[in-house]
Amino acid sequence: MNYQRELEFARRVAVAAGDNAKHIRASGITAETKPDASPVTIADKENERLIREAIEREFPDDGILGEEGSSKAGSSSRRWIIDPIDGTRDFVRGNRFWCVLIAIEEADESLAGVAHFPMLDETYWAARGSGSYLNQERLYVSAIDSIDACVFSPDGLHLIQARPYLPRVTELMQRSWAVRSYGGALDACLLAAGKAEIWFEPKVEVWDLAALKLIIEEAGGAFFALDGSRRIDRGTAIGCAPGIATYVREAFGIPPA
Numbered sequence: 001m002n003y004q005r006e007l008e009f010a011r012r013v014a015v016a017a018g019d020n021a022k023h024i025r026a027s028g029i030t031a032e033t034k035p036d037a038s039p040v041t042i043a044d045k046e047n048e049r050l051i052r053e054a055i056e057r058e059f060p061d062d063g064i065l066g067e068e069g070s071s072k073a074g075s076s077s078r079r080w081i082i083d084p085i086d087g088t089r090d091f092v093r094g095n096r097f098w099c100v101l102i103a104i105e106e107a108d109e110s111l112a113g114v115a116h117f118p119m120l121d122e123t124y125w126a127a128r129g130s131g132s133y134l135n136q137e138r139l140y141v142s143a144i145d146s147i148d149a150c151v152f153s154p155d156g157l158h159l160i161q162a163r164p165y166l167p168r169v170t171e172l173m174q175r176s177w178a179v180r181s182y183g184g185a186l187d188a189c190l191l192a193a194g195k196a197e198i199w200f201e202p203k204v205e206v207w208d209l210a211a212l213k214l215i216i217e218e219a220g221g222a223f224f225a226l227d228g229s230r231r232i233d234r235g236t237a238i239g240c241a242p243g244i245a246t247y248v249r250e251a252f253g254i255p256p257a
Helices: 004-026 042-058 088-093 160-175 184-192 206-218 242-251
Strands: 063-066 078-086 099-106 109-117 122-127 131-134 137-139 151-154 198-201 222-224 237-240
Touching: 004 042, 004 078, 004 099, 004 109, 004 122, 042 063, 042 078, 042 099, 063 206, 078 088, 078 109, 078 206, 099 184, 099 206, 109 184, 109 206, 122 184, 122 206, 131 206, 151 160, 151 184, 160 198, 160 242, 184 198, 184 206, 184 237, 206 222, 206 237, 222 242, 237 242
Parallel strands: 063 078, 151 198
Antiparallel strands: 078 099, 099 109, 109 122, 122 131, 131 137, 198 237, 222 237
């Protein structure tokens, strides 16, 4: 297995952060609103501190970037990217679909990534060149090759950034076999597990995508932003089964790869 040490570390720390967040929530939480209108809690901040300190102990030369402000250049060419609680709205409301996202990248490509869902007892993980897994089960994307047979998971449609894409999204929803949206990270992981065929995000950050892109691609899926690139810093994301990638690109007006 490639990047075994990094994977074992990321899974261990993600589980510890998930347990930490559950403990904090049991004691009662309130949410503040950040400048971008997203919520943040003491659990987000404490989880990022826990993960950052663990990285600094075990991989002191690596850089760090976290949603809640962690930023360290590092002396190596590698960087850890952290979303301490992805789905804070779900966390605040007591829904089960929030997770901890941890990835390590080099040269703009994720090497290893973990998405741990504490309330579901599920950990999705992947390493570059070694496949994607749910706990210990190997994952593969769906073989479906037609839109009318696919499950479409669009997220963030309430955001103003989604407005330019709503006509295309609505048309694709009406052509799909089913529409299911549980939350960005879980929808991406369900795509990797072959339980959905299209995942769309109109507004995302690098910490939302660093682990998820790798999990999707290592399961055999296609990942691209609305500009057609595979980059995670373009602010949008689409994941899909390879058999419908051409149709999805056409639906969103993206030039062929």
